[in-house]
Amino acid sequence: MVTFFAKRLGWSVFTVLLATVLVFSAIQSLPGDAATQLLGQNATPSAVATMRQQLGLDEPPVSRFFTWLGKALHGDFGNSLVGGGSVAGEVGSALVNTSLLAGITIVIGILLSLVLGLVAGLTRDRWPDISISMLALVGMSVPEFVVATVLVLLFSIYIPIFPAVVIAGQNASLADLLPSVWLPAGALICVLAAYIIRMMRTSVIDVMDSEFVRTAILKGNSTSRVVFKHLLPSAMLPTLNVIAMNIAWLIGGVVVVESIFNYPGIGTLMIRSVQTRDLPTILLITVMSALTYVVCNLLADFAAFLLNPRLRYPRSSK
C-alpha cells in the first residue's frame, strides 16, 4: 500500500513539473512578451530592450525557467511583471475566492449528482430515470456560458434574487462574495453534474444486475440496506474517477464562468495574465491547476482504496 501511494505521489510531482514546462514553452512561443504588451505597439525597439532587461526577459528561456523553478521551490514565485506585486499574494487571494465557488460547486454538485444518478439507476426506464437522464443530457450538451446566461436571465432579471455580476473587485471579502457566488456555482453544477449522473446511473444499473445484489434481495434485506450496504460501495467505484476528472475539468469551467460573472477568482486572473503575458502569474496558476488535478486523482485513488477491500487486502498467492 505504501509503495502504491509513493509511486502515485512520484508520478504526481512529475505531472506538475511537466505541466509547468509545457506552459512555460507555450508562453515562449507566443508572439510578443510582457515588454511589448506593456509598452504598446508604438514602442521603440530600444525602449522594449530596456524594458526586457528590467524584467529579466533578456536571459535565455531555459535559464529563466530554472531560475524560476529554484525560487519556486523555496516558495518565492516572483513578482508580477505587470502589477509588480507578489504573485503569490495575488494568486493566493484569487484562489481563496475560487475555492469558495469551487467548494460550493463540488459539495452540492457531487451530492446532488450521486443522489440523482442513484435514483435514475434504481428506477431504470421509468419516469424518474427518464426525466433525470434527459436533464443530464441537456446539461452535457449546453455549454456553461449559455447555462450561466440563462441563470442570470431567470434569477437576476425576471426574479431578481441574486446579483448578475460581482461588483466588488479583487479585494472583496468572502462575506461580500457570498450572495453572488450562487449563480456561478449553479452554472458550474449543471455541467459538472451531468457526467457524474450518467456514470453513476450506468454503474448502479450494472451493480443492480449483479448476482450479489440479487442474493442480498433474496436474503430478505430491506431495500435501503440492499442499496446502501450492498450496492452503493461497488457502484461508487467507477464513478470516483469520473468525479475526479470532473473536478479537474471544473478549473477550465471556472475560467469561463468567472469571467461571465466578473467573479474575482483564479479564472479572471488567468485571463488577465494571459492577455498581458504575465509569465510568473500564469506559471503559478498552472502549478495550482495541475496540483488540483493531481490531488483530485490521488484522492479518488485513496477513496477507491477505502471502498474496495480487494485493493486493501490483495490475495497473497499469484
Next chain:
Amino acid sequence: MTIDAADTTYEATVVNRTDIVRIENLSVSYRSGNRQVDVLKDVTLQLRRGHVLGLVGESGSGKSTLAGALLGSLRSTSFVSNGSVHVAGQDVFALAPRELRRLRTAEVAMVPQNAGNALTPTMKIGEQIAEVLHHLKGNKAAQRARAEELLRLVRLPNPGPALDRYPHQFSGGQQQRIGIAMALAANPSLLVLDEPTTGLDVVTQAAILDLLTELQKTLGMSMVMVSHDLGVIDKMCTDIALLRKGAVVESGPTRSVLAQPQHAYTRGLIDSVPRIDTPGIPPGMDQSAIDDGTVREGAVELYIRTPPREAKPVLSVRNLTIDYRKKPVPGTGPTVQDVSFEVNAGEIVALVGESGSGKSTIANAIAGLQKSEGGRMSLAGSGDEPANGPAGSGNLAGTVSSRPKSLRQAVQLIFQNADTSLNPRHSVRTAIARPLKLFGVKGSTVERALEEVELPASFAQRLPGQLSGGQRQRVGIARAIAAGPSLVLADEVVSALDVSVQSSILRLMDTLSRDKDIGFLFITHDLAVVRSVADRVVVLYLGRIVEDGTVEEIFSNTSHPYTRLLLDSVIELGDDHEAKAQGVRDEIPDAPPELGCPFASRCPIVRDVCRTVLPPTIQVSDTHHIKCHADVADLRQAPAAL
C-alpha cells in the same frame, strides 16, 4: 361459490402440513415485441417436507427461473402469466413486499450457483451472515457467535478470524461453504440450491455435497436443487423433475424415474452422459426423436475411439519449470516443476487435475502466453514437411511475440467459453477468415472450415449471438483448425456445454484428430469426458506430474493416491452413494511444497519419507508411470481416502 372458497381454505391448511412446495399450473412469460414467450409452461409440482427435489434440464429449460420463482423472484421483464406457487402455505406471488421479505428471511433461502459472485465484495462475510440473523437484531455479540457457529457447521477452517475477512480472500470451495452458511443462517424450512457445485472441482464438489446431505438430515430441511448433473441429482434428491423448454416432461421419485425413464428426453439425457467406468463417447441426443416422443429401446451404442497406430511426436515437453514467485518463498517450490510429456500426431492427450494444479499454466506456456523458467518444449514438423524442417517445427521456449509465424500457425487454441472468445461484432466469416489470411493458408475457405465442423456454409453470415452454445464452440474449433495446426490446445472445451451437445463436440475432436493428424492437448477436470475421448492421460497435482499412462491404465485399479481421490470423488448416476467412501475434506494447498511429494499433505498412505524426498517413478508398464514412494502393491486397490 361459498363452498368453493371453503374448499380452498381447507386445502391450504392441508398443504401447510405436508407439502412445503406446491406449484400449480405455473406459467412464466416475457413479452418480445407483440409476442408472449413462455419461459415456464404449465408447471405443476409438489414437494413434501423433508424431501429433496432435483430440477434437471439443459440451458434454457427454465430450471433456474423455476428456482427463482420459489423465492418470488423473477427477471424484471418476466411475469407470472398463469398459476401459482405456494411455499410453506403462502402464495408467493400474492404476497405484499413486506410479507415476501418475511418469507425470504424465515421460510426459504437460496444458495447461489457461484458464491464468488453472490457474496458482496465490499462487505466482510461476518456482516453478510449477521444481516440474515433477524431474531438477534441489535445483539452484535450474539450475531457474531451464531455466525461463527454457522461457519463451523459448514466446516470452514478458522471460522472466528474468517468473519472479519472479505469474500475474495477465500477459495472457490470456501466461498461456496460461506454461501451455504449464509443461507442456513435464517433456519429456513426450504433451501433452494441453484447448481451449487457446478463451478467446483470434483473433490470439492464431493465434500460440499456430503456436507449438504448431512445438514439436510440433521436439520430436517426440505431442499430444491437445480442441476444439469444427473449424478449429483441421483445422489442428493428423493424426487426429480425434468424440464425441457419450460415444461416438466417427467417427474417422480428419483430412483424409479432414472431407472425406468418413461419420457424420451429423460432416456436421451441419461444415455448422453459419459461414464468413468465405460470407455467410449455416448450418442448425441436426437432432439427430433424426442419431439416425436419415441423412446429408444435396447442398449446404448457408444462410439469407441481408436488411438493412432504409430507414435509420431508432435509436441515434446521436457522438464518444464514455471515459477510465478517473484522471490523465493520459504517452504514452497515453483508453480510447475519438472513436467515432461509428449503429444503424438493424431493423438488426444488429456491433462487432468483440480483447479490450481497448473494445467492451464502449462497450456499457456506451450501457447507462448506464459514465460517458462526452465526445460524444453519443442514442436516437430507437421504434415508433409520434413521432421526437422524450418516450417511448422521448432523451439517453443519463447513467448508468442518471439515465435516465427509458422510456429504460431502450428499451435492453435480452443477456449472454454466460445461466447467470450469470439468477438460478438464479427461475423463467423470474419472470425474464420482471419487465420486463413494471416497465415496465408492455401486451398481452404471459410466454407470448407465450416463444413469440417459440420456447420452449414450459410452460418458464415451469422454473428456469434445468433448461434447456440454448441454451434459457437464449433465455430471456435473451425477457427483453430482453419490455420492448419499440428497441435491444438483445447482448454475445457466441453465444460460449459450441455451433455447432449458435449458428445457431438467430442466426436468432432475425434474426427479432426484422425483426419488431419492433429495432436490435441485436452485440458479438463471432467474424468468421465477424459475416459470417453482421450488416448493418454497426464495427471497433474500442484504443477507436478503424479501419474501418466494410457486411458485404460489411468482408469485401472493401479493408481496414484491422488488419481484415486479424483476417481472416488466423481459422482455418477447409479452409484451406491451411501457406500461410496467420502473424499478427503481439505482443499488443494495454495502453493506446492519445496521438498518431497506434492500430495503428501493430503495423502492417505503418506509416510515420513514423502515429506522430504522427491518420490521415485514407478514404471508400472511401458506407458504407465506413477510417482510415489509406495510399492506398486500398495497402489493396487489402495484404500480410498478416509
